[in-house]
Amino acid sequence: MAEMTVIEAVRSALHEEMERDERVFVMGEDVGQRGGVFLATQGFIEDFGPQRVMDTPLAEASIMGIALGAAFRGMRPIPEVQFSDFVWPSVNQLIGEAARSHYGTNGALKVPMTVRIPYGGGIRGGLFHSQNVEALFFHTPGLLVVTPSTPYEAKGLLKSAIRDDNPVIFLEHKKTYRLVRGEVPDEEYTLPIGPADVKRAGSDVTVVSYGLSMHYCLAAAATVADDGISAEVVDLRTLKPLDSETILESVQKTGKLLIVHEDNISGGIGAEVAALAADEAFEYLDAPIARLCGPDVPTMPFAQSLEDAYMPSPESIAAEIRRLAAY
Amino acid sequence: MAEMTVIEAVRSALHEEMERDERVFVMGEDVGQRGGVFLATQGFIEDFGPQRVMDTPLAEASIMGIALGAAFRGMRPIPEVQFSDFVWPSVNQLIGEAARSHYGTNGALKVPMTVRIPYGGGIRGGLFHSQNVEALFFHTPGLLVVTPSTPYEAKGLLKSAIRDDNPVIFLEHKKTYRLVRGEVPDEEYTLPIGPADVKRAGSDVTVVSYGLSMHYCLAAAATVADDGISAEVVDLRTLKPLDSETILESVQKTGKLLIVHEDNISGGIGAEVAALAADEAFEYLDAPIARLCGPDVPTMPFAQSLEDAYMPSPESIAAEIRRLAAY
Amino acid sequence: MTQAPSSLPTETDAEPSIATVGDKAGPALPAGLTADDLVEVCRQMILVRAMDERIWMMNRQGKVPIAASCQGHEAAQLGSLLAAQKDGDCFLFPYYRDLALKMAVGLTPRQVMLSFMGKDGEPYSGARQFPLQGADLPRNIIQISNVVAAGLTQSVGYALGCKMLGDDTVTLCYFGDGATSQGETHEAMNFAAIHKLPVVFVCENNKFAISTPQESQMVVSDVAARAEGYGFPGFVIDGLDVIACYEATRQAIEHARNVGPALIEMKVERFMPHTTDDDDRRYRDRDALDEARQYDPVTLFPAQMVDQGIATPAQIDEFRTDAQSQVNDATDFADAAQPPDASTIYDHLYV
Amino acid sequence: MTQAPSSLPTETDAEPSIATVGDKAGPALPAGLTADDLVEVCRQMILVRAMDERIWMMNRQGKVPIAASCQGHEAAQLGSLLAAQKDGDCFLFPYYRDLALKMAVGLTPRQVMLSFMGKDGEPYSGARQFPLQGADLPRNIIQISNVVAAGLTQSVGYALGCKMLGDDTVTLCYFGDGATSQGETHEAMNFAAIHKLPVVFVCENNKFAISTPQESQMVVSDVAARAEGYGFPGFVIDGLDVIACYEATRQAIEHARNVGPALIEMKVERFMPHTTDDDDRRYRDRDALDEARQYDPVTLFPAQMVDQGIATPAQIDEFRTDAQSQVNDATDFADAAQPPDASTIYDHLYV
Numbered sequence A, B: 001m002a003e004m005t006v007i008e009a010v011r012s013a014l015h016e017e018m019e020r021d022e023r024v025f026v027m028g029e030d031v032g033q034r035g036g037v038f039l040a041t042q043g044f045i046e047d048f049g050p051q052r053v054m055d056t057p058l059a060e061a062s063i064m065g066i067a068l069g070a071a072f073r074g075m076r077p078i079p080e081v082q083f084s085d086f087v088w089p090s091v092n093q094l095i096g097e098a099a100r101s102h103y104g105t106n107g108a109l110k111v112p113m114t115v116r117i118p119y120g121g122g123i124r125g126g127l128f129h130s131q132n133v134e135a136l137f138f139h140t141p142g143l144l145v146v147t148p149s150t151p152y153e154a155k156g157l158l159k160s161a162i163r164d165d166n167p168v169i170f171l172e173h174k175k176t177y178r179l180v181r182g183e184v185p186d187e188e189y190t191l192p193i194g195p196a197d198v199k200r201a202g203s204d205v206t207v208v209s210y211g212l213s214m215h216y217c218l219a220a221a222a223t224v225a226d227d228g229i230s231a232e233v234v235d236l237r238t239l240k241p242l243d244s245e246t247i248l249e250s251v252q253k254t255g256k257l258l259i260v261h262e263d264n265i266s267g268g269i270g271a272e273v274a275a276l277a278a279d280e281a282f283e284y285l286d287a288p289i290a291r292l293c294g295p296d297v298p299t300m301p302f303a304q305s306l307e308d309a310y311m312p313s314p315e316s317i318a319a320e321i322r323r324l325a326a327y
Numbered sequence C, D: 001m002t003q004a005p006s007s008l009p010t011e012t013d014a015e016p017s018i019a020t021v022g023d024k025a026g027p028a029l030p031a032g033l034t035a036d037d038l039v040e041v042c043r044q045m046i047l048v049r050a051m052d053e054r055i056w057m058m059n060r061q062g063k064v065p066i067a068a069s070c071q072g073h074e075a076a077q078l079g080s081l082l083a084a085q086k087d088g089d090c091f092l093f094p095y096y097r098d099l100a101l102k103m104a105v106g107l108t109p110r111q112v113m114l115s116f117m118g119k120d121g122e123p124y125s126g127a128r129q130f131p132l133q134g135a136d137l138p139r140n141i142i143q144i145s146n147v148v149a150a151g152l153t154q155s156v157g158y159a160l161g162c163k164m165l166g167d168d169t170v171t172l173c174y175f176g177d178g179a180t181s182q183g184e185t186h187e188a189m190n191f192a193a194i195h196k197l198p199v200v201f202v203c204e205n206n207k208f209a210i211s212t213p214q215e216s217q218m219v220v221s222d223v224a225a226r227a228e229g230y231g232f233p234g235f236v237i238d239g240l241d242v243i244a245c246y247e248a249t250r251q252a253i254e255h256a257r258n259v260g261p262a263l264i265e266m267k268v269e270r271f272m273p274h275t276t277d278d279d280d281r282r283y284r285d286r287d288a289l290d291e292a293r294q295y296d297p298v299t300l301f302p303a304q305m306v307d308q309g310i311a312t313p314a315q316i317d318e319f320r321t322d323a324q325s326q327v328n329d330a331t332d333f334a335d336a337a338q339p340p341d342a343s344t345i346y347d348h349l350y351v
C-alpha cells in the first residue's frame, strides 16, 4: 500500500488505463506540456505523445462534441474540463447528445467516454472557480455521475469509469486534491460504480454526504461521539445511480437522516435523498429529515469571510447531528 | 372577460408590455415575419418594427448573451428560445452570467430580462422537442422561474416577469398553448411572481403540480371525488421562489402529499417539495410522500405508444391519489 | 494552408453548369462516373421525390406527425453522396433535411415510412426519435439529434478517431446555412483545421433558416468565405447540379484524405415550407419561389440525361411508375405496422 | 462591406513602429494627442507595473490568493484606452488581464489592492469575485466573469442597447487569443456585423492561452483574418507600441460609430506566467521569453518619450518614486482593511 493524495490517485489511474488500452486518450486545455492545471496529466505527453495527450483550443463545447464523436468511432476519450465552472458551454453535448446517444439509437451506439471535472470550493475560487455542477448531471438519465472522496475511491472508480461503455461524469473535488491523503493498493484494482460506502458505522443518526463535505461529516461524527452520539456516515461515492439500498438500510436502522453537501440546498442531491427516505423509509423516521447544505447564493464568494460563511463545516455539521439526536 | 388560449394570453401580455414600455423588445429565431414558430409574436413586426421584433441568427448562446448585454444598458429584452431543447447551448449566459450579474457586482447591475421558453411534451416531439428544463434553472440562485398553467396565469405572470428587474425564466408548456382555454380579464392586471395557487380545495390528499400536469391533477381530483376522496390541488405557478408556505399549509391539513410532474423524477422539482415537507411538515405526515413523475429516461420518445407510456395521466394520478388516501 | 489545391474546383465553377451538362455535345462523363451511375441518380431522385410528396400528404392525413422535405436539395445530396459511394470509405453525419441521402444509401421505402409513422422496426432509433434520426450504422450514418449544428463537432471527433486508429475513412458532415451561425460550427472547423483532419464540411445553403433569410444570418454572400479564416479551402457549388456536386465532393474527399478539411457550399433551394408544421406564406416571396421551382433538379436532371442520350424516356417513365408502386407499398406496410411495445421504454438507457 | 475604410490602418502598419516613434526627428504627434497625454501614459505604465509586481509579491506572501499579470500588455491597454478616453463616449468590457486598463480609468491603488486582497470596500464586486471582476459602472466598465469569451456577446448586446436608445456610445470589448476559439466569439462577431453595431473587438494576442501556443489554437497567423468572414475590417497592430494602439483604436472607434464593427488584433507579449498559480517553465522557451523582454514597453516607451523630448528624465524618476510610495500606501491600507462582514453573504441576490 502506498499513501498518496487524490490528485496522485487520479494521475495513477489515468496512466495505468492509458498503458492498458491504446484507445484511451486525454484531451483538454493545457493537458499537454503543462500537464493540466492541477497536474493530473503531468509527464503524460512524454509517455504517450501529443496525440493521446491532446491540448485543445479553449472551446469546451467542441471538446465534448469531439470526444463524443471519437467515442462513436471506438476510442475511449477522457475529456477534461479545466474547472467545473466552464462546463456550461458544453452541456448540450453532454446532457443533450452524449447521454442520449445509446437510448436515441435504440442501443446502436455506445459512448465510452469519461468526463473529468474538478469541482467545488473552499479554495478561494470565488464565484467562477468553485461551482458545484453535480445536480444537472444527476438529473440527466443516461449519464453516470461519480464523486470520489478519497484517493482509494478516486483511483478505483476512475478506472471503472474509463472501462465503462456509458458516458461518465467524473467529479473530483479540487480541495481534496492535495488535502486528502490515503492508502492505495499497489496492485491493480477497480471499484464498482454504484455502491455507496458506509465510512463510519453508527446507530443514532444517518449522515449522507459525498466529496469534500464527507470528510467534514466524518470529523463531525468523531466529535459528537465524545458526547455519546453514534453517527453513521454514508459516502455516496456514486451519485447516479444512487445507492438507495444502502441509504434506506441506514435510515431504517437510525430513524434519523441528515444530508450534507456544499452545493446549493434547493434542488440539490440532498433533496432526492430526502425524497427517497420520505417515501421508502417513512415508517422508520423518528425525526424530520434535515439538510445542511450550501445556502442558495451563487456559490462561494471570494473573500475569506464570505467563503467561510458559505461552507458547511465540521462544527456546523456536529451541531446539526446533535440537534437531530436530541429530537 | 374574454376567453382565450394560453398562446393568445402570452401574445396579449407581450403586446401590452411592448406598447407600455419602449425598452421592451423581443428577439429570437423567426420571431419576425414568421411571428415565432408558435405565433407568440404574430403581427408584432408590423406593429413594432424589425428592431423591436428581432430575428436573430440560429445561435442560442448569443441570443442570451446579447439580451443580457442589452439589459445592462437598460433595455428590457425578451429573448425567446424556440424550443426548450435548444436552451442548453445558452445556459452559461443564463446560469453563469445573468443569474450572477446582480450578486457578482454587489448590486450594481440589474438584469431586467425575461427568457421565454416553450417546453414540455405530449405533442409527439420526441427526444429533442419535448424536454423539461426547469430543474436546472430551479437550482440556480439569482433566477426566478415561472411556470403558468392557464391563460390567466400566463398573461398576469408574464407581465410581472417583464416588469421585474431580475432575470426570469418563463416556461410555457407547449401542449397547453392551444389546449387550455380560460377567462382573462379585459382590464390590465398582473399576478405576483411567487405565490402558488390552490386550484382545488380538499382535505384528504395534497397534490402539488405545475404546468400541463396540473390540469391532469385537476381531472384526477374530480374523478376521485366520485369515490368520496377529497384532493387538494396546489398549482405552484412559480417554481423559484417556491411557495413553501402554501405547500406546508396544505400538507398540514391533509397529512398526505403527492407531487406530480412530467419531468424526470430523480432530482426534479418534486424532490425539493418532498424534502421540504419531510423536514418542515414532518409531524403532520400520515403517509409516505409520493411522487408521480416522468420516468428516468431521456424525455418522451416519438412513437405514440412510448410517449403515452412516459406521461403522467389523469388515470395514473387518480390511482396514486386513491392509494395515498387508503394508506 | 489557405490556398486551394489546384485540383479543387475554383469559385468560377460555381456558375450553374446544368446548361453545360444538358448540352447535347456536352463534355465526357466526369472522372469515375459511368452512364449507369447517372441513370441510377435519376431513379433515386424520382423515388425520393415520390416519397417526400407522400410523406407530406400523410402528415395532412394525420399519420405522420412531422416531416422536413428535401425538395430542391436532391441534386446536392445525391451528387455529393455519389462521390462518397464511389470513394467507398466515407462516413456520414447528415442532418434532418437529408432524406435523399438517407434513402440513397440503401434504406428501403418501407423502412423510411416506418420511421415517419413512428412504428416498430424503425431503423434509426426504434421510433424513439423524429423520423430518420439516430443512427444507421450498417450504412455508415450517425445523426444523434436535430439540434442544429450539434453534429459538426461530433463528425470532427469521428474523423479524429479515424485518424488515431489509422483508418483511411473520410467523414462528411452535412448542415444548413442556419447551422453556420452556431458557435460550435466555428469550433468544429477550427479544430479540424488545426489537426488536419479528414473531414469535409458540406453546407446545403438554401438561404433560409426556417423564415430567416440569409441576409439576417450573415453579411457575407458565401458561407465558403469563412474557410479562409480557418486556413482551409472553401468552395461554392451550384447545388442544383448533380455533376458539379459530385465533382466538388469527390475532390474535397481527396483533399480531406491527403491534406485536411475542406468546406463545400452547395447553393440549393427549399421548395417547401421548413417542415410540415410551417406556413411559409408569412415570409416567403411567392414569385421568387415560383422562379426557383423552374430549376427543379428532379425535373431537369432526368430530362438532361435523356437529352444527352444517357437515359431513355422509357427508363424515366419506368422509374416514375416504379416509384409510385414502391411508395404505395411502403405506405400500406407502415400503416399496418405496430407501434413499439410500451414496455420497451426503459430499454437501452445504459449499455 | 468587406473592404477596410481607407482611414483605417492597413496591415502594413503592423510593422513595429516603436523605432519610428523613438526617432528624434520623429513625426508630429498623432492626431488629437498632446505631449501631456503621452507623459501621462508614462506615469500610468510605471504605476501599473509597480502595482503588478507588488501584487505578485503579495501572492507569494500568501496575502493575494490569485492574480493575472498584465506585464507586456501595458502599451496595448493604455494606448487603446487613451483613444477611448479621448473619444469620451466609450463603454468597456475588459477581461481579467486588463489591469492597466482598469487602473488607468481612475481606480486608485488603494481600491486595487483591496480588490486583490478581497477586503471590504472592494470596488467591482464587494470582494465576492476574483480581483477586479464584476463592474465599475462609474468608470463605464463591466466584466461579469472570467469565463473566457462570455463577455463578447454581452458587449455586443450592450452596443445593441446603445443603438436602440439612440446613444452615440461605442463599446470596446477586450479578450485574448484564447477567447477566439470559443463559439461565442464567432456568434458575437457575426451578430455585430449583421446589425452594424458600434462595437470594437480588441484582441490582445499574447500567443498563449495558458500553456497552449497559438499554433495549437488556430492555423492562421492572425486572428484579424477572421474578420473578413463576417464582412468587417480586421487589423493587426504592434501591441508593444502605445501610439500604434492608440491610433488603431481611435480609427476603429470612428469606424464603429459610423459604419459598424471592427476587429483590432494587438500583438503583445505575456512576460509572466499565466497567473500566480502557473509555472510557465513547463512549457515556455526561456530564450524566447528573454528575447521578448527586450521589448518591454514599460522600459522602452518612457525612454522614447525622453529621447523625443516629450518627457524629462526627472519626470520619469518622479513617476517611479511616486509609484513606489503609492503602492506602499495601498498595500498597508488594504492589509489593514477588514474583510466583508459574513452576514452580507445574502445581500443583492435579487433586486
Ligand SMILES: Cc1ncc(C[n+]2csc(CCOP(=O)(O)OP(=O)(O)O)c2C)c(N)n1
Pocket: B029, B058, B060, B082, B086, C097, C146, C147, C148, C149, C175, C176, C177, C178, C179, C180, C204, C206, C208, C209, C210, C270, C274
Ligand atoms: C439549436 C437549435 N436551435 C433551433 C432549432 C429549431 N430549428 C430547427 S431547423 C431550424 C433552421 C435551420 O436552418 P438551416 O440550418 O439553414 O437548415 P434548413 O432547414 O434550411 O435546411 C431551426 C431554427 C434547432 N433545431 N436547434
Ligand SMILES: Cc1ncc(C[n+]2csc(CCOP(=O)(O)OP(=O)(O)O)c2C)c(N)n1
Pocket: A029, A058, A060, A082, A086, D097, D146, D147, D148, D149, D175, D176, D177, D178, D179, D180, D204, D206, D208, D209, D210, D270, D274
Ligand atoms: C470558458 C473557460 N475555459 C477555461 C478557462 C480557464 N482559463 C482561464 S484563462 C485561460 C487562457 C486564456 O487565454 P487568452 O484568451 O489568450 O488570454 P490570456 O490569458 O493569454 O491573456 C484559460 C484556459 C476559463 N476561464 N474559461
Ligand SMILES: [Mg+2]
Pocket: C176, C177, C178, C204, C205, C206, C207, C208, C209, C210
Ligand atoms: Mg437553410
Ligand SMILES: [Mg+2]
Pocket: D176, D177, D178, D204, D205, D206, D207, D208, D209, D210
Ligand atoms: Mg493569450
